[in-house]
Amino acid sequence: MEKLITLTAVAAPINVDNLDTDQLMPKQFLRGIDKSGLAKGLLYNHRHLSDGTTNPDFVLNKPGFENTQIILAGPNFGCGSSREHAVWGLMQYGIRAVIAAGFGEIFYSNCFNNGLLAAKVSPQTSAELFEYLSDEDPCKLTINVKDKEIRTEDGSKIWHFDLAERHQTMLLEGLDMLEATMKDIDSIQAFKEKHEKAFPWMSGLAGRYAKNR
Template sequence: MRDTHPDTTRIEGIAAPLPAPNLDTDQIMPKQFLRGIDKSGLGRGLLYDLRFDAAHRPRPDFVLNRPEYRNTRILVGGSNFGCGSSREHAVWGLQQYGIRAVIAPSFGEIFYSNAMNNRLLLVMLPEDVVQRIMADAGDPATAAVAIDVAAMTVRSHGIEAAFSLSERHRHMFLEGLDMIGATLALDERIRDFQRRHEAARPWLKDVARVTRARLDA
């Protein structure tokens, strides 16, 4: 589908530091929030055990509970962010909470695919660069970060750095498309391939329907 956000080339806003390495998807979206049959309500579960104590009271020292980071749009994380299970709910929860991008030295492989296919931008940068952005984000006075998807640059208070994306993912972000939207954009090319494929191999056309009709007869 196509993103309704008016600017698909830039992501900017308050960045919050989450320095712990190996923050896994079980922590990002705990299992008790996976019981629904749709995507609704996942923002409430984001990082729940870090945001709340055993009595469900907000932990005042956790960064996202601090008033200065209430409108966080970007997370700056440690290495191997999003490792663990393959639950796509972790991505949906981040987006529902308002997070549009995560900056880290590395990401869990499945989480990376889930995030990019849902248009949650993941930016990989060298460890030392991430640490400098993390330091900026750690001070509310310098926590604003801007990501230019067209130019593929990240700018914080103290540093500007270039990052890379695959051409497919860069195209999806610039055009405001998720995986479904990117596939639908190729509809005519897919149909053209289908026509040529069926013309060259007519015995394969509607083979499932023909086989079912034969069995039913």
């Protein structure tokens, strides 16, 4: 996956609580057998009016937000169903980071498995960021994954976000879940040998069971 070390980009505020995966990627865009074409479906019912025309009042449709790569969202972002298409759609649209005071659990894991930063901040930090950003006058933020910091473009304000060491490593080194696991292959092998020595009767048990079925 593409590494994410620092990112300076336009940040779009979407102050909606509990914005679930059904809103992020409506069901009609789940019919394909691959990941292509999902950018069109991202937040479709927010970006469009009921007649299918563009909603001029939605932040991502406003002038200056065409190249948005950061979303500041309300709490519990990505709750609801487990559809990974929501993450794929965000990334295809060009989003590399979502900042929120909380995330749906499955969505949160899907983000890092695909190289999307889900930056979890405190409610106070979230409120300060919403106060700083405007949906009329585009502003840029700089995100530093190594330092777990969010800065204004001029560096006058700094906020911090939570990020587990494993997820941080995955982003900094561009690793998916399997590649991150393989970094610990020596420790895994050492545990396997120690376990088999302590419990020899369990060695190869799964293989023997499968063979005898």
